[in-house]
Amino acid sequence: MATAIRECASVAAAAAAPWADMETDCLVHVFRRLDLEDLAAAAPLVCRGWRRAAADTSLWRALDLRRDHVARFMPWGALAAAFARRYGVERFTFAGLLRLCVARAGGSAADLALPPLLASPAADLDHISIRCPTLRRLALPQVPSCDEARLPELIPRWPLLEHLDLDAKPSSCFPALAAQLALHCPNFTSLKISGAIKPEDAAALASSLPRLRSLCLDRSYLPKQQLLAILSGCGELREFSARSCVGFDDKDEEVTKRGARIERFETGGSRLVDELEDELAGGDEFCNSSYVDVM
Template sequence: MESEGRRWSEMAADCLSLIFRRLSLEDLAVGVPFVCKSWHRASLDPLCWTLLDFHDIDFMPWSRFSREFSDRYAVPRFSFSGFLRLCVARSRGSAVELAFPLLFGASLRDLHVAKECTKLRKVILPNLASEDEPHLPEIVAKWGELEWLEMESKPSSFLETAAQIGRSSNSVVGLKMHGAIKKEDAAAIVDRLPDLKFLCLSRSYLPREELSAIVHGCKNLERLCARDCVGFEADEEVVKWCSGIKSFEHEGSKVFDEFGYDTDECDPLYVHVI
């Protein structure tokens, strides 16, 4: 039959694009574009680049991906910043999810590149350098459709960031971070992010009073993760507070740790390792 001799390269571009949308960023960058011209054209469809998840890619200079990328694009040395720019450019504004590599981190330059993705609904940020944290509010200001934000730790600019999110987007339903949660932080969560359905503060310093303010202020919470926190324990009263929340995860949380921390003056370095 004639159809038996049909080649993949002859498949309609729309069909190829539908298949390529299921591939990883690694395959889209160093695999399919170099098979043939038709595959290259199909791989440039912006809808193939809507999910920019860099979590599981090995960006070390000696990794297979880094070496292949350098060879394919004839660059002397691989850089994450360059790869990010390529992915954002190919998305042409259609990216809806962005997950930075947690181990590799992100520079201020990378954040400004991400600012171009104005349709982002979900963002996962790594730890930022202390000098970069003050710039976070101006970055999130561009994400007017943001629904979900995860931060590896609470930035020093959290109050300003939460305020900016409240001004820029009214659809944020998920927040994840850890750090020392103080009275003003709890107030910012309640006042600026009133529609939260998911909140994860696990491994934080979370005093009982701040937990109470959040639980009683965020009326739409469906899931609250507060595992391995210091500052409260899930006694009968706390459990009663959270009785209206579908899922309250509090395993491992306690009032004191072995070093005796029980105030909001705890060492932030300690918070990162509990």
């Protein structure tokens, strides 16, 4: 925030105008460099002009709350202290910050990325679906299995959705989710998921989302049969990534041939199940990012 404030001060000096009388458009331009936390907990308290500028809905259309480390949202962190000091908030919660950001967006949020901190996923997702009807990009953390079934029900509330990023593929309702995306989101072209890709999941991708342009399945359990079914059904893919997967060999000739038509085709680090079992049996270290959780 310090850099942005210095820039704002230099603009004010050049215009020979008091801070409070600076043009709102100028302040909004400078505030685009601020983190959401600074927009929420610092800028509005400087003066009325800054409060007015910080409330501009254009500053809240991209709500990237996944960036950096989740520790900054903890009750003992600097952000919680800032809210306590400036707003008298006794118990800081991520859900409260999320609702503040969504409210500031005024229904115009287009991009939302959430960290794995949802204390009440069902309630938070319901709130987002109602207050953010214009979402085009949505990134969600792993949703508890008891709440997964709600995801397909929420999709119709985001008719403009173009990209969906799920930390973990829903284990029980992915075909229903794909069907809802096909039915209610005509501009949907980009999907990122990770998990066990079952035959019914591959069939759902091929039948419900054949117009996908970008698909990322990194670190998934992805048998060759499912992979070939996806590549065959999703004929408009321009980007496809299945790196560090288990279930097929990244040097398989048939897979390579099928992927030759795709502009960006990445499968590096993927291996057959028996190859992974051999490595684990050999005592190699496997607690790192190159291994997939085979569900």
